[in-house]
Amino acid sequence: MAVIATGGTIASQRDETGAAKPSLSGENLLSGLGGDSASVKPVELMAKDSSSLTVSDMQAISDAVGVELANPAVNGVVVLHGTDAMEETSLLVHLQHRLGKPVIFTGAQFTADNPLSDGPANLQAAIAAAATPSNSDKGVLLSFGGKLLPVWGLYKRSADDPDAFDLAGPSDCPQSPEFSAPVDAIRIDIVAIYPGCEATHIDASLDAGAKGIVLCALGSGNANADVVDALRRCRERHVPVVVSSRVPEGHLVAGYGGGGGGHDMGAVGAIHSRTLRPGQARILLASLIAASARHRDMARAFNDFRD
Template sequence: MTTKPLVAVIATGGTIASKHGASGASIPTLTGEDLLALLPQADARLRPIELMSKDSASLTLSDMQRISDAVKAELNDPDVGGIVILHGTDAMEETALLVHLQLMRRKPVIFTGAQFTADHPDADGPTNLAAAIRLAADPANAQRGVLVAFGGRTLPAWGLFKHSSDEADAFRSARTLPRIEHPRLPAPVDGIRVDIVAIYPGCDATHIRASVDAGACGIVLAALGSGNTNPDIVDAVRDCTARGVSVVVSSRVPVGVLKPSYGGGGGGHDLAKAGAIHSHVLRPAQARILLSSLIASQSSAESIVHAFSD
């Protein structure tokens, strides 16, 4: 008889673990063991791990690092064949990318969660969890990088973004193909401050200056279109470059490759001349995680440019 693989299921909270309380607000109340009890018989042995119980909107980089460290511990356990992480959807793309960057994946690593609470009539958590366990139990998925199983889709961590706040099919990928090759950046990101600054028509550099004054060592611009701003922002980027603060340009547009082609004093071409780096694919949330990881690993300027080039 073939022994079923052991899948570690790391519970961190999120909507999948939430129910509505007396006030009407939903809060994480179910444990990983509670959630596994809702499943029919699985094609794997399951080990629940109660790591934390948080909405992902309240996660810090330290929390994400803690999750990555917990995944590493299970990867190092010879008895474990695969890992599933139960996670809130608000920040799933960030934590999934951090794990993808930090760890050597010799086993499948799958993130999942839910859009609807466990007491919702259309609760989607059990279906997503069952799909994640199936993926984690198949050793072939170790070669695909960190994956997200959600709403009937299997998506790569690199380029992931949440595209809907109220549909069960909540995630999309900014890439048509998964990126497996990537910089391995194992350094912890605790204590690294990288801020996201929103760009909009008529904005000035107030928020960039505030981030620098607050000690940010990196800034991600959620810019317009293919990565465009205005002359005031370009001047601020030039000042950041002189002060050794890395600036990465992403876009508020959800998909499409960014190309620094526009001039006019505030376009992507001008930003590049001022020292900014364009994130060709990753959107602001994931660009922040990648930049934080690169800074934590003391990567060179050339390495940072290369990391964002795909």
């Protein structure tokens, strides 16, 4: 089995200033498990807080998973990752690889030197999940806080609870086409929508060369008339826009009119994201653009690949 270390809280300790920084290698973390680590190979990829990860870093992690999946001596893969961007990287790996072996992400809410450290238990559970061959049929999974979750629709729901993750809506982690094209050159911006907002940030993203835009919209994916006008400009410049929501759970429906509702945004070409929240929507949109997907294929993907 391979354990790919990328940093995060699970590998962090506090220094003399009190700041937590990734300082433990994968080998360090595995050595604390004793006999459970005897047949596990550490892969030291990077040591970053996941809040510092770039899309290029996420692509590097996905590529490293691909290397281990292709290794006949490896029967499962665990990725140690920070929780801030866990949902993004895990979805990218899910989209880019057809699994013949389990791939399990895990991390920690508390640093390795914290009396409440949850890293060792999460790592042990992830190794056990990666050693269960049938888990490969479920797509990439997250093992965290006693749960084993699919990554489609995954979001971090708590900043200080060991049970930190949940799903935005009921999902069986739908199978998708394999998106093999790298996404590190694809700029996708997320724009926050709030009551009374203007279209300033959408126009700024267009001017900055964004290849796609995700709206962190209100409610079931709603905004206002100024935003709808800006989406017409996006359409004119062939920049796809996906509408997600700041509401953490529930399936989104483009039902509202009134000049700025989800129905109005759909009428000017925006695509509603049924399940994925903004962070994951950004990864799926980047993958679709890298694959030169057509608008109707994008719409199907954001409808959880339902026809």
